Amino acid sequence: MNLTVPDRRSRQDRDGFGAKLKKLISDFSIHYMWEKKWFFIAMIVGAIMLNLPNPEGLSREGMIVLTMSLVATILFVTEPIPLPAVALLIILGQVFLLGSSSSDVAKTLWNDSVLFILGSLMLAVAVVKQKLDKRIAWIIVRITGTKTSNICFGISVVSGLLASFIGEHTVAAMMLPVGITLVTLTSDDPKKVRNLAAVLLFSIAYGCSVAGIGTPSGGARNAIMIGYWREFFYDPTNPETQRFIIDYVRWMMFAYPMFLIQLPFVTLILFFTFKPEYRDLSRAVVKLRAQVENEGPMKATDWVSIILFLLVLIGWIFVSDTVGMGTIAILGATAFLVAGLVRWEDINSGVNWGVVLLYAAAISLGVEMKVTGAALWVAENFLAILTPLGANEGFGLWAAVSALTTLVTNTMSNGAAVAVLGPIVLKLAVAAQESPIVIGFITAISSAFAYLTVIGTPACTIVYASGYLKTTDFLKLGWKMVLMSTIIMLTAAAIYWPMLGV
Amino acid sequence: MSDQDNTTESRTPLSREDRFRILVCIDGSDESYQCLRYAAKLGGGVDADIVLVYVRPADQGLRSGGLQVNVARENMLNWGLELPGIKYLKKGRDILIEMGIMGTDWEVKTTHTGVEGDPLGDNKIEYINEDGKEIVLKMKVASDVASGILQQWELGPYDIIIMGASGRGRGLAKSLWDPAVAEKVALNAPCSVLLARGLDVGHGHLICIDGSQRSMDTVRKDAYLASRCECPVSLLSIAQDVESEPEAQKNIDAAVAELTAMDITIANAETRVGNPVEEIVEAGPDYSVVVVSESNRTGLQRIFMKSVAFQVLRQSYVSVMVVR
Numbered sequence: 105m106n107l108t109v110p111d112r113r114s115r116q117d118r119d120g121f122g123a124k125l126k127k128l129i130s131d132f133s134i135h136y137m138w139e140k141k142w143f144f145i146a147m148i149v150g151a152i153m154l155n156l157p158n159p160e161g162l163s164r165e166g167m168i169v170l171t172m173s174l175v176a177t178i179l180f181v182t183e184p185i186p187l188p189a190v191a192l193l194i195i196l197g198q199v200f201l202l203g204s205s206s207s208d209v210a211k212t213l214w215n216d217s218v219l220f221i222l223g224s225l226m227l228a229v230a231v232v233k234q235k236l237d238k239r240i241a242w243i244i245v246r247i248t249g250t251k252t253s254n255i256c257f258g259i260s261v262v263s264g265l266l267a268s269f270i271g272e273h274t275v276a277a278m279m280l281p282v283g284i285t286l287v288t289l290t291s292d293d294p295k296k297v298r299n300l301a302a303v304l305l306f307s308i309a310y311g312c313s314v315a316g317i318g319t320p321s322g323g324a325r326n327a328i329m330i331g332y333w334r335e336f337f338y339d340p341t342n343p344e345t346q347r348f349i350i351d352y353v354r355w356m357m358f359a360y361p362m363f364l365i366q367l368p369f370v371t372l373i374l375f376f377t378f379k380p381e382y383r384d385l386s387r388a389v390v391k392l393r394a395q396v397e398n399e400g401p402m403k404a405t406d407w408v409s410i411i412l413f414l415l416v417l418i419g420w421i422f423v424s425d426t427v428g429m430g431t432i433a434i435l436g437a438t439a440f441l442v443a444g445l446v447r448w449e450d451i452n453s454g455v456n457w458g459v460v461l462l463y464a465a466a467i468s469l470g471v472e473m474k475v476t477g478a479a480l481w482v483a484e485n486f487l488a489i490l491t492p493l494g495a496n497e498g499f500g501l502w503a504a505v506s507a508l509t510t511l512v513t514n515t516m517s518n519g520a521a522v523a524v525l526g527p528i529v530l531k532l533a534v535a536a537q538e539s540p541i542v543i544g545f546i547t548a549i550s551s552a553f554a555y556l557t558v559i560g561t562p563a564c565t566i567v568y569a570s571g572y573l574k575t576t577d578f579l580k581l582g583w584k585m586v587l588m589s590t591i592i593m594l595t596a597a598a599i600y601w602p603m604l605g606v
Numbered sequence: 607m608s609d610q611d612n613t614t615e616s617r618t619p620l621s622r623e624d625r626f627r628i629l630v631c632i633d634g635s636d637e638s639y640q641c642l643r644y645a646a647k648l649g650g651g652v653d654a655d656i657v658l659v660y661v662r663p664a665d666q667g668l669r670s671g672g673l674q675v676n677v678a679r680e681n682m683l684n685w686g687l688e689l690p691g692i693k694y695l696k697k698g699r700d701i702l703i704e705m706g707i708m709g710t711d712w713e714v715k716t717t718h719t720g721v722e723g724d725p726l727g728d729n730k731i732e733y734i735n736e737d738g739k740e741i742v743l744k745m746k747v748a749s750d751v752a753s754g755i756l757q758q759w760e761l762g763p764y765d766i767i768i769m770g771a772s773g774r775g776r777g778l779a780k781s782l783w784d785p786a787v788a789e790k791v792a793l794n795a796p797c798s799v800l801l802a803r804g805l806d807v808g809h810g811h812l813i814c815i816d817g818s819q820r821s822m823d824t825v826r827k828d829a830y831l832a833s834r835c836e837c838p839v840s841l842l843s844i845a846q847d848v849e850s851e852p853e854a855q856k857n858i859d860a861a862v863a864e865l866t867a868m869d870i871t872i873a874n875a876e877t878r879v880g881n882p883v884e885e886i887v888e889a890g891p892d893y894s895v896v897v898v899s900e901s902n903r904t905g906l907q908r909i910f911m912k913s914v915a916f917q918v919l920r921q922s923y924v925s926v927m928v929v930r
Contacts, residue, residue, distance in 0.1 A: 225672045232677055235684065273671040277678035281685035288687065325673065459672030517671070562671030566678045569665075571634065571690020 142182035150175040156200075158547055159481070165202060166478035172197045173469060173478070177524055180516040188458030191465035198472065212468040216428040217331035221324045221458045221519075223433025227416065229454035230440035234409040240266075241282040242396040250386040256303050257371040259283065260311030264367055267311070268318030269417055275315075279308045284570055285395070289388035294572065301572040302581075306378075310370045310555065310585060311385045316518075317549045318363040320429055321420055323562075324463055324519035325328035325427060329548040332356070332526040333469060348458035348541070351425035357604055361597050366589060369513070373584045402478060409445050412436065426518055466523035467492035473527040483531035497536055502546050502597050505529050506590055509550035512526040515559050518551040525551075539606045542597055553589050557581035610914065625738075626834070629764040631755055631791075633695040640805045642698050646707045646767050647807055654834075655740040655763070656707070658698045660746050661754030662794045664721075673759040676726055692729075695743040699733070704794035707735055708741045712852035715769035721747045723926060752790035764797055766831070771801035771925070792919055792928050798827065800927040805894065809828035810873055813926075814886050814918075815906040817843070824899040824929040825861045831927075838873035839865065842889055845884040851879055863918035883917040890924045900930045 137144070153171040156258045158164055172194060179190045223522050225519065235474040240262060248258035267275040271439040274310045314325040320330055416436035424432050440446045473479040492497045495504040509529075512523040525547055533543035554560025558568045558575055560582075567573065632638045642658065649656045665675040679689060688696070702708045712733040721727040726747070732743045748754025757866045759767065771788045792799045811832045814820040825841075832839045841861050845854035854877040859864040865872055878885045892895045919926050 189890075221672065228673050229677060232673075232681060271673075273673040276810065277673060281682050282686055284682065284687050285685055402745060422841050446744070454674050454677045456672045456674055457804065468855055474756075483799075562673065565670045566673075566675055568689075569675050572692070 108559045117460075123491060129214060130395045135419045138186045140598055143184040143385040144242070144390075145176040146175045146182075149178065156330065159407040161483045161484070166476040166481055167203045168197075169469065169472045169476045169579050170482065173473060173524065175419050176466070176469065176514075180248065180520050180524070183311065186458065187282055188461050191458070191462040194465040194469050198468070199335055202472070209468065214333075214472055215331055215465040215467065216430040217324075217327040218460065219428065219430025220321075220327040220433050221430075221463050222436050223430055223435075224271055224321060224324075224327075225455045225460070226437035227413075227440070228277075230437060230446040231270055231413065231452045232275050232454070233450055236406060236409070237278040237282060237408075238396045238399055239402070240278070241285075241392060244282075245389050250384050250389045252300065252303070252380050252385055253375060253596060254373065255286070255385060255389075255423050256307040257306040257368070257547075258393075258596055259304065260367055260370050263308050264315035264363060266562070268322050268363055269561075270413070271323060272312035272316040273320065273566060275312050275505055276308060276563035276566040278370045280305075280567060280570060282569075283308050283505055284572070285392060286385060286388045287572065289391045290382055290385060297381060300380040300382055301570075302378040302577055303374045303380050305570060306374050306577075307371065308583060309561070309567040310374070310581075311367070313555065313561045314370060314553055314589065315363050315365040316563075317552045318356065318360045319420075320350075320352050320424075321433070324551070325522040325548050326355065328411040328463065328467060328519060328522045329451065329526055329544050330429075332470065332530060333540065333544055334568060335471055336527070336530050349425065352420045352429065358601060359549060361600065362549065362592055369588050369592075370585070373581065373588060377581045392400070397586060404447060408443060409440070411578075412439050412443065412445070412516045414440075419572060455483070461520055463523060466520055470523055470527040473590055474531070479527035479531040480535065482528050484536050486528070487535050497538065499594065499598060501532075501536055502542070502594055503590075505532070505546050506550040506553075506593065509547050510553045510590070511587060513551040513554040517559070518561060521554075522548055522549045541585035542605045546593065546597060549593050550590070553586050555589075557582075557587040607734055620856045626651070627762055627764045628654065628656050628709050629755070629758060629762060629767045630656060630658050631750075631767065632694050632698050633770070633865035634690065634697075635770055637805075638691055638694075639698065639701060641768045641770060641800075643705070643805055644802070644805050644835070646702055646705050648766070648831060649833070649834070650707055652735075652737040652739050653928060655738075656662070657742040657744060657758070657762070658695050659746055659755065659758050660695050660753045661743045661758075662691055662745065663750055663754075663861070672715065673929055679726055680736070689726075689745075694777045695703075695731075699741065699743055702741060703809070708739075709735065712741070714753050719806070723745075723799055750787075752787045752794075755787075755791050756794055759795060760798065760901050761848040766798045766800060767791060767795050768800045768802065771803045771919075779800060789916075789919070792823075793916070798831075798927060798929045800925060802896065802925045805925045807835060807837065807894055809892065809894040811897050812842055812886075812889060813861070813897040814882075814884075814899075815843050815857050815861050816899070816914075817853065817860070821857075821899045822864060823862065824897060825929055826868070827929050828897045828927070829865055833870065837894065839867075839870055840874040840893065841872060841876070842886065843877050844885045845877060845879045846882070850901070851877055854878075867883065879892045883912050883921065886914075886918050887921045887923065890922050890926075893924060895925045895927050895928060896920060897927045898920055 136406045150171050153174065154168065175191055176194055179185065180187065195209055198204045199206050244258040244262050248254040254598050263275050263279050286304055287297050289302060294301070305491065317326070320326045333348045333350055337345055396574045416432060419432040419435065420429055441448060487496055490501065490504050494500050509525055511520060512525060529543050529547045530540045533540040556579055558564055558578055564578065587601060626649060628645045629647045630642050632642065645656050682689065699803055712735045715732040715734065717730040719728040720814060728747055729745045730744045738813060744758065746754045746758060749765055755767065769788055769791060788801050811828055813825055813828050815825060830838060843854040843857040845851040856877050858877060862875055862882055878889070886896060895917060898918050900915060915928050919928065
């Protein structure tokens with residue numbers, strides 16, 4: 105045969121200037137315009153809204169803030185640009201569109217909630233770096249034995265208990281290798297352990313997700329809602345408003361029982377959905393034990409890190425209402441650094457600082473929603489839509505707020521969902537003459553019901569990085585989890601929370 | 607260090623430009639390993655290199671609540687666990703060893719390239735034999751999978767990209783609004799792209815011709831590819847109406863003459879009358895691969911102007927190769 109390798113370069117060399125220019129324009133249209141289409145759509149929507157006449161009852165400033173919120177929401181959901189860039193756009197919008205001074209905008213960016221998010225992220229890296237995960241894994245299997253269902257329940261309980269205090273992302277990062285190790289020690293062939301991997305890894309992810317609501321330090325969304333209650337309703341000159349200062353213990357009284365009730369249901373739903381190929385993991389547990397024994401006994405540094413963490417926890421419970429949760433979190437992170445238990449370089453590379461900026465800007469925009477009256481205007485109009493459906497008060501309103509939050513949180517991070525929806529639902533509570541505390545809790549807790557997508561909760565994202573799960577697994581399992589969590593939360597709102605005096 | 611830093615050039619009989627280079631996209635699916643087996647048939651000779659690439663989209667910190675996913679990945683590595691991409695690539699390597707395409711005694715070179723914002727970065731393992739043949743496992747980080755594959759082409763270059771296709775029958779609107787990874791690569795890659803759907807090597811290539819100079823180029827290029835995998839070659843020309851049938855037959859005759867001159871045996875040559883896209887899609891299931899020419903258009907025009915190649919790509923039941 106008379107064949108030679110076709111010259112892959114000759115064609116490019118033959119192309120003239122016109123062809124190259126045409127290709128350049130084509131590449132630009134594909135790679136930039138098309139990839140960024142949602143950015144341009146958001147900007148066009150924003151430009152149209154800013155040129156519309158003000159709706160009745162909404163000030164010009166309110167319309168501008170509402171426009172910024174809608175544009176930011178589109179960008180949060182579709183992510184055509186890096187999310188920290190959305191934060192920068194919010195800051196620029198406040199200066200250029202609202203006419204605020206840059207110093208005033210800068211002041212609204214920092215508060216205790218943002219300090220808490222910053223400190224708890226640093227703490228998260230510090231805790232993961234202590235490498236206590238193998239010991240935790242061993243404690244779990246020692247208590248649960250080798251039966252798969254018991255191990256899964258044990259993983260959910262331990263992941264949940266830890267995540268309720270130190271954040272779901274921290275525990276998911278720590279426990280992921282535990283789950284994968286148990287899978288790989290059972291079989292090297294992923295097809296033979298497909299369902300086993302699903303039940304073990306979802307036990308971690310959903311164990312963490314249901315726990316994130318348990319305490320204020322369980323997730324950024326909780327700190328954001330606590331910040332909003334204080335910002336929207338607390339008046340230092342009025343002792344009546346003191347009830348809007350929700351401290352660590354009071355939050356736990358509302359939310360912790362809900363987390364505990366959900367735990368057994370997580371395992372039940374998992375085993376109902378995925379039937380694991382192995383009912384007993386004796387082989388894997390024996391090998392895991394050998395791995396843990398190589399670690400040797402607990403070292404002094406291990407004990408120091410446990411003591412430091414317990415001190416942070418005590419600080420949150422007993423003194424956070426006076427010095428702020430953020431201060432305690434920063435103090436804890438500093439203590440780990442001073443004790444030499446973690447390097448700054450590890451913290452620097454482990455924390456996505458852009459997230460802190462993003463939450464700061466989103467909270468700042470939320471406060472502007474309140475100040476300009478935009479939040480109240482949206483709340484009143486939303487209530488007008490709910491009234492004919494009979495969902496303008498009581499149980500109907502709770503269910504509507506929960507459904508709205510669940511919908512939003514499945515399309516963006518749960519912290520961003522609370523930052524965006526918080527001002528609206530709190531004003532909605534005022535307009536509907538409902539308790540802002542109940543509505544606030546429903547929003548913060550429902551934001552954890554992001555079981556349907558990979559990006560919904562940090563724990564799901566981290567566990568998905570293992571490569572063992574499919575995106576469709578989240579849908580298959582997630583709707584059952586949403587249903588279970590919603591029923592438990594609405595029951596708590598109707599029966600349990602009134603006992604706490606809201 | 608990039609792929610272009612080729613330190614083995616001095617002892618290879620063929621320079622990189624003269625070698626037949628295949629880029630196979632691996633994502634752990636069965637389809638991607640079928641692609642690899644086909645690549646092994648195409649690139650079995652000593653003059654061919656096979657590069658297996660797994661692209662991991664860069665992590666979004668917000669999705670993991672502000673804690674970088676690499677903290678979890680580093681924790682997995684500390685436990686001695688392999689990251690998913692590495693596992694998939696190693697499985698690919700084992701398949702090539704099993705097929706006898708590579709040996710276990712080849713020289714091994716490992717390269718790590720830091721990527722801004724992702725400490726785990728790009729990782730590459732090169733296996734090189736005494737003839738200079740390379741099998742490369744590359745784990746790459748990019749903003750998205752399609753961009754990563756296209757960036758890898760730039761480091762090559764490559765003669766052909768082979769990857770699994772998206773589901774059949776994605777509508778024009780969906781392809782236009784949110785193109786699948788395979789569509790993006792097929793649309794933008796500067797080289798030939800084979801999108802695999804149930805790729806079964808034995809049934810040969812069906813080359814679709816329309817009489818243009820471009821389609822004659824396709825005939826020649828595919829003849830070369832088919833000869834590498836010893837696949838039979840068939841020809842198909844579509845006349846839009848009965849009056850145009852003689853012209854379609856003329857196109858077939860020209861292609862037959864071209865292939866005969868190249869000493870290629872033609873398994874089948876036929877003309878059909880009807881809608882080109884429908885006829886090609888209907889003829890496809892008798893073959894392993896349907897071969898179409900890239901249209902003259904570029905970028906979005908290919909979708910907007912309803913290029914036959916891209917309609918076949920979306921609707922075909924079998925693998926489609928867009929030849930450039």
